[in-house]
Amino acid sequence: MSTNDTTDPLESVRARLEDEIPDDLVVSRVAYEGPKLVVYTETPKKFAERDGLIRRLASVLRKRITVRPAAGVQLDPAEAKRKILSLIPDDAGITNLEFYPATGEVLIEAEKPGLVIGRRASTLREITQEVGWTPEVLRTPPMESSTVDNVRNFLMQERDGRRDFLERVGREIHRQGTDDTDWARVTTLGCCREVGRAAFVLSTPESRVLIDCGDKPGAEGEVPYLQVPEANPIADLDAVVLTHAHLDHSALLPLLFKYGYDGPIYTTEPTRDLMGLLQLDYLDVAAKEGRTPPYTSEMVREELKHTITVDYGDVTDIAPDIKLTFHNAGHILGSAVTHFHIGDGFHNVVFSGDIHHTDTRLFNGASNDFPRVETLVMESTYGRRDDYQTDQDDSEQRLVELVRETAATDGTVVIPAFAVGRSQELMLVLEEAMRTGKLPTMPIYLDGMIREATAIHTAYPEFLRDGLRDRILHDEENPFLADQFQQVDGGQEMREDIAGGEPCIILSTSGMVTGGPIMSWLELLGDDPGNRLIFVGYQAQGTLGRRIQSGRREIPFSDRGGRSEQLTLRLDVETVSGFSGHADRQGLEDFVGSMNPRPEEVICVHGDEASTDQFSSGLYQEFGMRTYAPRNLETFRFD
Missing domain, CATH: 3.60.15.10 (Ribonuclease Z/Hydroxyacylglutathione hydrolase-like)
Structure with missing residues (x-):
């Protein structure tokens, strides 16, 4: 990073800010935190009362602006908590409230964050007016995710250190x-x-x-x-x-x-x-x-x-x-x-x-x-x-046909899938096919990180397609919570039980057969011509998935003792295009x-x-x- 600035650009920003705000608003300090301009004030309630002021300042200064209370102007956290809970509807489903005195923020985690925010952020403004703390709202994931929990907890623990880091980054971004x-x-x-x-x-x-x-x-x-x-x-x-x-x-x-x-x-x-x-x-x-x-x-x-x-x-x-x-x-x-x-x-x-x-x-x-x-x-x-992929509807129909054929002869379907993206797409197709009777209901086993990746999807429904977002926000309609989805969490012993049991579908990482649990499934299921391996994603050159897809049936394999040997695949191998996350x-x-x-x-x-x-x-x-x-x-x- 270059450091050729000789003057503090924040002084001119603060002067211009003070020119733009009413006289009864007080600016204690301004700081850049990364790309954002943070305004600390002894009058947070008055800032909150001025509807539209922050948007106007952001437009004038051409910066993303956050207003936070200066230290010492907020209500005591215990009293503030009572006030906040009285302002938020009960059905918002508050799951966590955390106060951060160093930044004057209160973290509100809720099952329905929209009810915490309110129409045009009216409830957020009311919270600031009443308690002086700046609210930050997070959605409680509909499916428990250890990753989301761990990341959020880690970043909360590092909040003070991150503020120093963000201020340093902000100075570099806005250097002369x-x-x-x-x-x-x-x-x-x-x-x-x-x-x-x-x-x-x-x-x-x-x-x-x-x-x-x-x-x-x-x-x-x-x-x-x-x-x-x-x-x-x-x-x-x-x-x-x-x-x-x-x-x-x-x-x-x-x-x-x-x-x-x-x-x-x-x-x-x-x-x-x-x-x-x-x-x-x-x-x-x-x-x-x-x-x-x-x-x-x-x-x-x-x-x-x-x-x-x-x-x-x-x-x-x-x-x-x-x-x-x-x-x-x-x-x-x-x-x-x-x-x-x-x-x-x-x-x-x-x-x-x-x-x-x-x-x-x-x-x-x-x-x-x-x-x-x-x-x-x-x-x-x-x-x-x-490189033209099959139409999505045709691809889904072909996948359902292959699964139905395999199940009819008591075979098992194994699908190598990327944990992120293709697996969730397949889960939606299979859940709908079973719900509408196009497929008999059978277990769908998720091996590897697929379930955890799916939980992360449900934590961020605003990044999903509109109709799916609405379904996820209603527990009784969330397709990812269907009973047939079962996590493989019992290791090799559970895999052996599944392989010797009733017809089922297995979604397993890795998607390009470069390691991971898919290797165990090939060992357990690969010798039976009644089983079926279905590729639905891109297989890069040099990967084992590409070699199997191209017709190779003798594949290298390391047993659990670490010895290398050859594994002969006799199960049927099919490719269904149209599920790739890439455009054709x-x-x-x-x-x-x-x-x-x-x-x-x-x-x-x-x-x-x-x-x-x-x-x-x-x-x-x-x-x-x-x-x-x-x-x-x-x-x-x-x-």
């Missing part, structure tokens, strides 16, 4: 930068002509931002090129931005803290929780397989401590000359298309991350509505000319073609060589724009 931004660069550190190890550096004369830092499925040791000059010193990066939690984008983020990074990671709230879940599992799997993990769980905690969450649509300063906006990517929970506004309108770069352009059962389709985009860095996973070739073209205005150039990444080449060529032929299919370690300069 260079007057004009006259160039920007994007350097590819991975993810080019390959799927995996996503990592890019966005540079300007003033700032450097790292976008994603993932591993490469099925290719141990192939990591992003973090050692190159564009990425170093890593400790001096201004910011890290994470598009979504899948490991090929997030796995190696904690490594940055091992290399001395001490700055912010920007992502959405559900992505923060999911990345912690997946990274800790990544360490656990590495240890079980006898590999040395690249970092420790302590580094994951450091990463969480340094995370700043941003909602879709919020324009957020992350450096003196860079503003970030997240938009729904439709890929997995919390996934984001990231828009970077560089300089004073100098250049706009969008990183698509992974996208699904049309609506699914879980999510609304990816957003591509931006005020300006000159350069688009675009995923190309299904970019080949013939037509969806990718539609995403670019329906952008208005369209970008001047598209950099095609996150696909094998044929996919990126053919998609790049197709966009050029269809729309006449400049397109590229770069290799790793190429740099694109925008003047």
